[in-house]
Amino acid sequence: MTVTVGIVVFPGSNCEFDVAEAVAGLGGEPRLLWHGDASLAPVDAVVLPGGFAHGDYLRPGAIARFSPIMAAVERFAYDGGPVVGICNGFQVLTEAGLLPGALRQNRGLKFVCTTVKTRVDSSRSVLTGSVDVGTVLDLPINHFSGAYSCPPDVLAELRSEERVVLRYVDNPNGSIDDIAGICSRQGNVVGLMPHPERACDSLGSLDGQPLWASLLAGPAGLLAEARRGGNSE
Amino acid sequence: VGGGTATRFRVLGADDAAARRTVEELCRRFLINPVIEDAEVSIESPRSLIEELPA
Numbered sequence: 380m381t382v383t384v385g386i387v388v389f390p391g392s393n394c395e396f397d398v399a400e401a402v403a404g405l406g407g408e409p410r411l412l413w414h415g416d417a418s419l420a421p422v423d424a425v426v427l428p429g430g431f432a433h434g435d436y437l438r439p440g441a442i443a444r445f446s447p448i449m450a451a452v453e454r455f456a457y458d459g460g461p462v463v464g465i466c467n468g469f470q471v472l473t474e475a476g477l478l479p480g481a482l483r484q485n486r487g488l489k490f491v492c493t494t495v496k497t498r499v500d501s502s503r504s505v506l507t508g509s510v511d512v513g514t515v516l517d518l519p520i521n522h523f524s525g526a527y528s529c530p531p532d533v534l535a536e537l538r539s540e541e542r543v544v545l546r547y548v549d550n551p552n553g554s555i556d557d558i559a560g561i562c563s564r565q566g567n568v569v570g571l572m573p574h575p576e577r578a579c580d581s582l583g584s585l586d587g588q589p590l591w592a593s594l595l596a597g598p599a600g601l602l603a604e605a606r607r608g609g610n611s612e
Numbered sequence: 613v614g615g616g617t618a619t620r621f622r623v624l625g626a627d628d629a630a631a632r633r634t635v636e637e638l639c640r641r642f643l644i645n646p647v648i649e650d651a652e653v654s655i656e657s658p659r660s661l662i663e664e665l666p667a
Contacts, residue, residue: 437642445642473647480647481647528647528648
């Protein structure tokens, strides 16, 4: 069953082809979606890729959340569809209110571009569903506003509901509670600062692959099956 | 380290209260992220705005 992954392209996105290659490399079918479209093509998952959507004017993600396609992405998410925001995509998801909190400028106002060790701390999300808790993954990061921040009550909720899916082993940006990625209450919306799509070929780390494999095998796979089943009737 | 941004613009409103409501709504939905930022709204007289801003 081929899983179709929609990848939203905003003006200023720059990781859409990396995501497409990562998805295709694992047998998925990537489909680029333009931010100006008001509806989603038939897809089984949506990825908001990294980059600088709308030039990051005002704040990262502040304008992208008003892109026409975002209303359709929100409906898809509310219906339980898997939505993954990576780096700038994570920022868009918090601005859109699909995930709580916000991404502040890094500690020391430093742009960080390196590979870090991250630990999977919850398998409750569509991106970590088939990855063992405690697994350490080498993943690239590349951001200026990547320090996750939220009020204490939100942090307590994220912890108690096991919604912190990824933590930095050695915090590179001042993120609260070493958070590198979180998910929604249902686990179908995930945001993370590291770039698993850049850790999917033999030239570097392959540690992004288990995350993409989770996405393709989990609810997205079930959606694909249901959609194909529905079409054949 | 904290940074700040001052944004000045003209608002068409029936009165100061209506203009303030418009700007506060703009702040809430767009100009700031309330999770990490605060906004302070002040209203200047139409005359000073007209004199200072280009048409």
